[in-house]
Amino acid sequence: MIRLIEVKKTYDNGTRALKGISLRIEDGEFVFLVGPSGSGKSTILKLITGEVLCSEGRLMVNGYNLNNIRPRQIPYLRRTLGVIFQDFRLIEKKTVVENLTFVMRLVGASPREIRKRVAYVLQLVGLDHKGDRLPSELSGGEQQRVAIARALVNNPQVIVADEPTGNLDPQRSLEIMMLLEKINELGTTVLVVTHEKELVNRFAKRVVAIESGRIISDGTGGYYNNESV
Amino acid sequence: MSQYNMGYHLKEGFHSIFTHGLMSFAAVCMIVACLIIMGSFSLVAVSLDNTLGDLEAQNEFTAYVEEGMDEAGARALESQILQIPNVASATFVNGQQALEDYRERYVDSENAVLFEDLPEDLLQHRFRIRVVDIEQLAQTVEAVEAVDGISDTQAALDVARGFVTVRNVAGAVAWILILLLLIISLFIIANTIKLATFHRREEIAIMKMCGATNWFVRWPFIFEGMILGFLGAVVAFFLQWGIYSLMVTAITEYGGLQLIAIVPFQTLAPQVAVIFVAAGLLIGAGGSLLAIRKFLQV
Numbered sequence: 001m002i003r004l005i006e007v008k009k010t011y012d013n014g015t016r017a018l019k020g021i022s023l024r025i026e027d028g029e030f031v032f033l034v035g036p037s038g039s040g041k042s043t044i045l046k047l048i049t050g051e052v053l054c055s056e057g058r059l060m061v062n063g064y065n066l067n068n069i070r071p072r073q074i075p076y077l078r079r080t081l082g083v084i085f086q087d088f089r090l091i092e093k094k095t096v097v098e099n100l101t102f103v104m105r106l107v108g109a110s111p112r113e114i115r116k117r118v119a120y121v122l123q124l125v126g127l128d129h130k131g132d133r134l135p136s137e138l139s140g141g142e143q144q145r146v147a148i149a150r151a152l153v154n155n156p157q158v159i160v161a162d163e164p165t166g167n168l169d170p171q172r173s174l175e176i177m178m179l180l181e182k183i184n185e186l187g188t189t190v191l192v193v194t195h196e197k198e199l200v201n202r203f204a205k206r207v208v209a210i211e212s213g214r215i216i217s218d219g220t221g222g223y224y225n226n227e228s229v
Numbered sequence: 230m231s232q233y234n235m236g237y238h239l240k241e242g243f244h245s246i247f248t249h250g251l252m253s254f255a256a257v258c259m260i261v262a263c264l265i266i267m268g269s270f271s272l273v274a275v276s277l278d279n280t281l282g283d284l285e286a287q288n289e290f291t292a293y294v295e296e297g298m299d300e301a302g303a304r305a306l307e308s309q310i311l312q313i314p315n316v317a318s319a320t321f322v323n324g325q326q327a328l329e330d331y332r333e334r335y336v337d338s339e340n341a342v343l344f345e346d347l348p349e350d351l352l353q354h355r356f357r358i359r360v361v362d363i364e365q366l367a368q369t370v371e372a373v374e375a376v377d378g379i380s381d382t383q384a385a386l387d388v389a390r391g392f393v394t395v396r397n398v399a400g401a402v403a404w405i406l407i408l409l410l411l412i413i414s415l416f417i418i419a420n421t422i423k424l425a426t427f428h429r430r431e432e433i434a435i436m437k438m439c440g441a442t443n444w445f446v447r448w449p450f451i452f453e454g455m456i457l458g459f460l461g462a463v464v465a466f467f468l469q470w471g472i473y474s475l476m477v478t479a480i481t482e483y484g485g486l487q488l489i490a491i492v493p494f495q496t497l498a499p500q501v502a503v504i505f506v507a508a509g510l511l512i513g514a515g516g517s518l519l520a521i522r523k524f525l526q527v
Binding site: 090 | 234248442
């Protein structure tokens with residue numbers, strides 16, 4: 001579960017990215033976080049992953065209180081999350097399988113567990129036949145599938161995706177979103193940051209709209225049709 | 230560290246050396262250069278210390294037995310002299326032998342005629358005494374003078390003080406320079422590894438975002454640094470051997486430097502090997518730790 005209560009964030013350069021955000025995402029939900037550039041979407045993700053700390057308010061993620069989290073606890077918080085980026089951020093010198101196995105090694109998984117789980121998630125994302133390829137040998141859509149597999153491999157409670165379709169064509173974007181929906185149906189909470197209206201409207205999911213550091217709407221389906229967002 | 234991860238970190242360290250071959254080569258070259266500079270200086274310092282030690286050991290003083298004491302009585306003083314602390318050896322020289330020594334010294338001189346027809350009991354019996362620690366020469370001379378039957382002593386106290394000063398200054402300068410070179414080496418190697426690590430900052434950031442602890446990220450770099458350090462140490466050892474041998478040949482051929490007692494490399498090889506490997510591992514691992522510190526703040 002993710003819970004933000006009156007969260008404010010002011011960066012060292014004086015930029016007020018969040019001006020009092022309250023948001024509650026329950027286990028198993030699928031939520032779109034939408035808004036224009038500079039609205040504070042990425043700051044919310046950075047707060048959730050522990051990259052930055054909030055200036056005011058309270059923030060709880062998967063049982064971790066991020067108001068007084070110690071630096072050495074942050075890796076353990078991140079293991080409860082699966083993060084997907086717009087630019088995939090795969091390790092270029094590792095094969096698809098190696099990009100997944102190192103994440104399982106972080107949690108001390110045995111080689112047997114790793115083999116079993118990696119095969120499962122690769123099958124889930126439809127890349128079970130491309131395990132020995134390097135990221136550079138894959139298309140953009142396939143690379144994003146690897147990133148999703150990597151986010152999934154440690155069976156996280158929440159998947160956080162930052163513009164996961166930003167670098168993909170409409171067809172590949174739809175496939176990726178459908179894959180995230182499938183993962184959500186299997187029980188994982190999914191939070192997707194995006195500004196692609198058509199894609200959001202195609203899925204009848206909860207949409208949280210944010211602008212100038214404040215939530216301006218929060219509801220299920222169709223909210224992104226509002227031209228003010 | 231998980232039981233399954235040690236092998237993984239080691240493999241990653243090895244793998245990374247080859248995937249970043251040019252940077253690995255640069256790091257090994259830096260380690261070799263630094264070790265050779267430090268090693269050459271240390272070996273020169275060891276040889277200098279050895280030379281000073283030899284010169285110190287040759288420093289002796291003479292204690293004269295009272296005039297009129299017979300040879301048997303004079304020889305009996307030896308045991309008393311040897312009991313004095315800091316006395317390493319005492320060699321008895323009777324008056325006749327002392328006169329012979331004088332004659333031999335001036336045999337080819339125009340003054341040789343002065344030593345002809347001298348009475349055989351002209352010179353006193355005496356002891357040539359060597360000390361363990363030249364710094365305590367003055368106290369030892371005093372103690373020998375206090376022995377009943379010793380009339381006088383002749384010791385080059387100024388020369389002894391000079392040796393002590395030279396040895397202490399040379400030792401201090403050597404240590405300061407070695408320490409400075411070590412610090413400079415660490416700095417250079419840390420920066421070389423930092424350069425090698427710079428284009429892997431993205432990889433580190435990805436690992437951190439996936440929940441890697443700092444130590445999970447550090448271990449492969451530490452192993453990589455240690456492997457590079459070890460390789461550097463092995464190369465530096467053999468190069469050092471070659472350089473030192475060339476230096477010994479040059480000094481041996483140049484007669485003016487015969488005074489310097491060069492220690493053969495074979496004598497020092499085990500110590501040099503151990504020190505090089507230890508220093509290589511230390512600066513490799515230390516350099517890696519210093520280099521990735523900044524990139525861990527994600």
